[in-house]
Amino acid sequence: MDAKIVLLPGDGIGPEIIDEGERVLIAVAERFGHQFEFQRCPKGGNAIDSHGTPLPDETLEACRAADAILLGAVGGPKWDDPNAKTRPEAGLLALRKELQLFANLRPIKPHRQLIDASPLKREILEGTDILFLRELTGGIYFGGSGVKEHPSGEEAYSIMTYNTEEVARIVRLAAKSAQLRRNKVTSVDKANVLEVSRLWRRVAAQVMAEEFPDVEYEVVLVDAMAMHLISRPRDFDVVVTGNMFGDILTDEGSMLPGSLGMLPSASLGVSGPGLYEPIHGSAPDIAGKGLANPLATILAAGMALQHSLGLSDEAAAIDAAVESVLEAGHRTADIAAGGEAISTAEMGDLVVAALQP
Numbered sequence: 001m002d003a004k005i006v007l008l009p010g011d012g013i014g015p016e017i018i019d020e021g022e023r024v025l026i027a028v029a030e031r032f033g034h035q036f037e038f039q040r041c042p043k044g045g046n047a048i049d050s051h052g053t054p055l056p057d058e059t060l061e062a063c064r065a066a067d068a069i070l071l072g073a074v075g076g077p078k079w080d081d082p083n084a085k086t087r088p089e090a091g092l093l094a095l096r097k098e099l100q101l102f103a104n105l106r107p108i109k110p111h112r113q114l115i116d117a118s119p120l121k122r123e124i125l126e127g128t129d130i131l132f133l134r135e136l137t138g139g140i141y142f143g144g145s146g147v148k149e150h151p152s153g154e155e156a157y158s159i160m161t162y163n164t165e166e167v168a169r170i171v172r173l174a175a176k177s178a179q180l181r182r183n184k185v186t187s188v189d190k191a192n193v194l195e196v197s198r199l200w201r202r203v204a205a206q207v208m209a210e211e212f213p214d215v216e217y218e219v220v221l222v223d224a225m226a227m228h229l230i231s232r233p234r235d236f237d238v239v240v241t242g243n244m245f246g247d248i249l250t251d252e253g254s255m256l257p258g259s260l261g262m263l264p265s266a267s268l269g270v271s272g273p274g275l276y277e278p279i280h281g282s283a284p285d286i287a288g289k290g291l292a293n294p295l296a297t298i299l300a301a302g303m304a305l306q307h308s309l310g311l312s313d314e315a316a317a318i319d320a321a322v323e324s325v326l327e328a329g330h331r332t333a334d335i336a337a338g339g340e341a342i343s344t345a346e347m348g349d350l351v352v353a354a355l356q357p
């Protein structure tokens with residue numbers, strides 16, 4: 001197969017982890033006889049510096065023309081001035097919106113080799129296998145915002161909106177995903193307080209009852225979900241929720257596999273390329289030191305093969321290579337639990353080696 005893959009290294013640890021993701025994809029192409037063409041484009045803070053905007057037109061056009069997009073991370077202290085006229089993160093939101101990537105899949109399945117890397121107890125973790133479906137192009141991220149005068153100075157607002165169609169399509173995808181798994185959907189909202197969550201809950205209930213009567217369905221309030229996620233994670237199969245709740249709960253969920261550096265994600269739309277990225281950020285505290293765990297990015301590359309290129313065997317080969325490297329005891333610092341740690345590039349080397357036939 002010939003495929004065009006756009007790489008958006010971004011900022012902070014982004015370039016370090018994207019290097020490893022690319023090497024793993026090259027190893028897959030060699031082993032399975034594919035031609036992957038890679039194109040690196042500026043995006044995020046580095047693009048603000050070079051082009052004055054976090055999502056240059058050429059980058060967006062390259063992404064539109066790609067089969068899949070692999071992103072490192074964007075942002076960092078250099079671009080954090082609250083008075084700045086644009087931010088690296090705005091470019092990421094614009095890319096998601098432009099490509100209509102409404103569904104963000106964030107699987108959380110602790111690797112059995114890493115149970116001791118998690119702050120949670122083994123008996124809580126064992127058997128956990130959750131697929132978070134985070135709505136990605138609506139909610140408070142896109143409902144409009146502003147700042148106005150106020151007697152005390154100023155008042156700022158960010159509006160959370162959801163419409164029927166936005167809720168229905170993500171809930172539908174959650175139910176279809178559940179049918180291929182353990183047949184259970186948990187919808188997370190804040191319907192005891194927010195009008196927007198009451199619409200979410202009505203629409204979700206209707207879709208589930210009318211279209212998926214055989215799929216087990218429950219609703220949980222987001223504050224309680226934050227607790228259930230670490231007290232009884234095994235009980236959840238597919239969890240569907242809005243943009244901001246999903247953002248927060250999945251960073252919390254990264255403590256189940258033990259590190260943010262272990263969690264990949266796929267952002268999918270109706271058609272067109274998917275965007276694949278680790279769920280973590282640019283980790284400015286460890287950037288440039290070779291300390292970053294590249295496995296979330298490598299696993300995200302596997303999700304790209306699976307979801308955008310339809311290469312299931314190749315995706316499984318990446319997962320198996322990661323498993324075998326963990327099985328052999330190799331750890332970056334974030335998952336070493338105080339033991340011996342290897343560098344970003346060494347971890348990449350080992351996964352590439354494990355992919356050799």
Ligand code: NAD
Nearest residue numbers: 073074075076260261279280281282283285286292293334
């Ligand atoms: P972060 O996710 O970058 O880091 C949180 C903590 O996790 C840090 O201690 C970091 O060192 C650690 N960490 C993250 N990824 C790791 C990895 N692969 N290996 C080892 N340790 C890892 O969150 P933050 O510090 O709050 O945010 C930093 C910047 O990243 C901000 O500008 C934020 O907006 C941005 N961000 C970007 C994305 C994205 O591009 N998708 C996602 C989240 C945050």
Ligand code: IPM
Nearest residue numbers: 075089092093247279280281
């Ligand atoms: C993520 C990040 C982004 C988000 C930021 C960087 C815009 O935290 O991908 O989880 O909030 O969606």
Ligand code: MN
Nearest residue numbers: 247248251279
């Ligand atoms: Mn996040």
